[in-house]
Amino acid sequence: VEAGSGQPVPDAIVMVGADDPFRSLGPPTHDTTRTDSDGRFRLTRLSPRRYKPIVSSPLGYGEAPASVLLGLGQTVDDLVIEVHPAATVRGRVVVAGRGSRCQSGSVTLLDQQEIHRRAPIADGLVAIDAVLPGTYQVAIDCDGSPSEASYPPLTVSAGAAPPEQTWTVRIGGRLRGTVRAAGGSPVVSATVMAAPEAGEHLALGVKSTDTESDGTFLIQ
DSSP states (O other): OBTTTOOOOTTOEEEEESSOTTTOSSOOOEEEEEOOTTSOOOOOSOOSEEEOOEEEETTEEEEOSSOEEEOTTOOOOOOOOOBEEOEEEEEEEEETTTOOBOOEEEEEEEETTEEEEEEEEETTEEEEEEEOSEEEEEEEEETTBOBOSOOOOEEEBTTBOOOOEEEEEOOOOOEEEEOBOTTSOBOTTOEEEEOOOTTSOGGGOOEEEEOOTTSEEEEO
């Protein structure tokens, strides 16, 4: 139902599972269904465990007020989830100085340094669904191109999508090197990682690669 009015929300997606697909880029583990014209939903054949259903509609987002423990063969009825106004943030990520699009990566909205929403970049475009009203910091991870030092905060109003955003990233550099053992022989299949400095957004992630047969590596 809509928060405040209690009106049913038809054709909303209801998800239950281990992951919130709006915060994670990984494949979510969940079962889904849609609400009917009266806002009602039913999910069956669930494994015994604790669940916290999530609801998403084009202009709203909601979570169950508390998790639900479902036992073997048990049915839980009359669960009410309030949907609060939300919006979809759309934008494009381009490489400064070239005008080309970032081909892959992710855009993350951070609320008080915590991940609020994250979505993948595909051919320079990104759509972040179910963003609740608020002001967010933006963190961008573009494969092969470093992000700017910071981006302007993004403010989202209730039920109103902000204008399409354009974020730039820089022409990427490369880090080459060789890993050798103490005796000088190359180290094969060693994992080399490059992480953000202290104070940078951890949402930008860690770049990693494995060394080649001659011990060399390339991170870009």
